[in-house]
Amino acid sequence: MKFFIDTADINEIKELAATGMVDGVTTNPSLAAKSGKKFLDLVREICAIVPGPVSAEVTALDYATMMKEAAVLRKIATNVTIKVPLTPDGLKACKSLSSDGVMVNVTLCFSPAQALLAAKAGASFISPFVGRLDDIGSDGMALIDDICTIYRNYDFKTEVLVASIRHPMHIVEAAKIGAHVSTMPPSTLRQLFNHPLTDKGLKAFMDDWAKTGQSIL
Numbered sequence: 001m002k003f004f005i006d007t008a009d010i011n012e013i014k015e016l017a018a019t020g021m022v023d024g025v026t027t028n029p030s031l032a033a034k035s036g037k038k039f040l041d042l043v044r045e046i047c048a049i050v051p052g053p054v055s056a057e058v059t060a061l062d063y064a065t066m067m068k069e070a071a072v073l074r075k076i077a078t079n080v081t082i083k084v085p086l087t088p089d090g091l092k093a094c095k096s097l098s099s100d101g102v103m104v105n106v107t108l109c110f111s112p113a114q115a116l117l118a119a120k121a122g123a124s125f126i127s128p129f130v131g132r133l134d135d136i137g138s139d140g141m142a143l144i145d146d147i148c149t150i151y152r153n154y155d156f157k158t159e160v161l162v163a164s165i166r167h168p169m170h171i172v173e174a175a176k177i178g179a180h181v182s183t184m185p186p187s188t189l190r191q192l193f194n195h196p197l198t199d200k201g202l203k204a205f206m207d208d209w210a211k212t213g214q215s216i217l
């Protein structure tokens with residue numbers, strides 16, 4: 001499973017990229033606004049840090065303007081992935097861009113039917129939002145299961161990019177289902193490293209080692 005981080009915080013991206021665990025980055029207009037940076041500069045900076053796919057979202061709602069925005073964004077770097085909303089115009093843009101060899105991430109997916117449309121439009125990634133479904137009492141992980149089944153049935157090449165992740169178990173469950181990518185907040189990626197028994201075990205090893213008075217170096 002590939003790990004993307006869902007943030008526009010440059011310091012977080014640099015720090016986590018150094019762990020070797022970051023395969024890509026996703027941003028959205030809300031995260032970009034929070035960064036306080038000029039969007040095009042922000043995308044350029046992220047693309048220079050992470051060589052994998054960096055999702056940059058169009059902000060127009062109509063096809064023609066989405067295509068103009070995508071033309072600007074794709075010039076920034078070869079790893080820019082154009083993110084479009086799951087609307088008729090967004091899917092039309094997805095079809096045009098993917099036919100032209102551009103990576104497209106279709107975002108705001110909340111149903112298997114929507115995911116089927118995105119795959120037919122040639123999306124590189126579909127972003128189902130598990131946390132936002134869980135938030136309204138629906139089952140976000142059931143959606144991931146359904147999409148993975150449908151994509152496998154037809155051998156679609158679109159990768160399932162699990163989004164709106166709230167905690168490590170979302171990632172574990174998605175990995176068990178076989179989703180291709182999880183995009184997670186930096187805090188959730190950090191949580192993946194942790195287990196109290198690792199800390200306890202390491203402390204015991206270090207205490208016992210100290211008693212030997214030895215040093216490997």
Ligand code: E4P
Nearest residue numbers: 006026027028132163164165
């Ligand atoms: C995905 O690309 C989105 O940016 C993101 O995962 C949304 O997550 P949220 O529901 O926590 O805002």
